[in-house]
Amino acid sequence: MPPIRTERLVIRLAKAGDAAPVAGLMSKAISVRLASWPLPWTEERMAARIAEWRGIGLPCVVERAGDGALIGWVHALRAREDPDRASMGWWCAEAHQGHGYIREAAAALLPVVFDRLGVSVVEAGAQPDNHASFAVMRALGMKPVGVRTTYAAARGRYEPTLFHEIRRG
Numbered sequence: 001m002p003p004i005r006t007e008r009l010v011i012r013l014a015k016a017g018d019a020a021p022v023a024g025l026m027s028k029a030i031s032v033r034l035a036s037w038p039l040p041w042t043e044e045r046m047a048a049r050i051a052e053w054r055g056i057g058l059p060c061v062v063e064r065a066g067d068g069a070l071i072g073w074v075h076a077l078r079a080r081e082d083p084d085r086a087s088m089g090w091w092c093a094e095a096h097q098g099h100g101y102i103r104e105a106a107a108a109l110l111p112v113v114f115d116r117l118g119v120s121v122v123e124a125g126a127q128p129d130n131h132a133s134f135a136v137m138r139a140l141g142m143k144p145v146g147v148r149t150t151y152a153a154a155r156g157r158y159e160p161t162l163f164h165e166i167r168r169g
């Protein structure tokens with residue numbers, strides 16, 4: 001996937017050398033909102049994830065176009081149980097939240113997900129009180145499809161997750 005450029009951002013596939021700087025941005029406030037990014041989120045864990053996820057989707061870092069600052073992370077992965085479906089996820093470094101960066105990054109990645117993964121449906125899910133993440137989903141044109149219980153490996157328990165999705169076209 002060639003890098004995607006938006007007005008303020010560059011979204012590009014993560015590579016091995018991104019493991020340390022991306023891991024360094026993970027914090028408790030971010031981790032508690034994510035199902036599978038437990039603390040301590042180490043360079044080794046990040047490197048393993050980048051390698052694994054490059055095989056099943058588009059794991060991407062988000063950088064600011066002006067100064068190259070690392071802003072956060074956006075990914076899309078083909079669903080194991082349904083190859084016609086992909087799931088997206090995202091997080092933004094605490095210092096950069098509230099500027100609409102991830103909204104911009106995810107919106108730019110979405111059409112590429114449909115094209116490159118060839119899926120018919122893209123979904124995203126979040127804890128039912130994660131209003132910032134639902135704002136991103138709405139901005140992508142995703143609509144709520146209901147709550148499912150999902151396993152949060154980060155906390156070793158099942159949690160309710162409110163899913164949104166959008167269909168190709």
Ligand SMILES: CC(C)(COP(=O)(O)OP(=O)(O)OC[C@H]1O[C@@H](n2cnc3c(N)ncnc32)[C@H](O)[C@@H]1OP(=O)(O)O)[C@@H](O)C(=O)NCCC(=O)NCCS
Nearest residue numbers: 030033090091092097098099100101102103126132133135
């Ligand atoms: C969800 C997240 C990626 C949104 O990224 P972002 O670039 O900050 O998104 P935006 O700036 O477009 O903000 C989205 C909404 O959340 C609000 N918001 C974002 N950061 C906020 C903060 N730190 N405090 C309060 N509100 C915040 C914005 O006001 C906006 O709401 P609005 O549309 O009603 O105005 C980011 O908040 C984050 O990384 N959170 C922790 C990890 C997480 O929840 N990931 C998603 C798991 S499903």
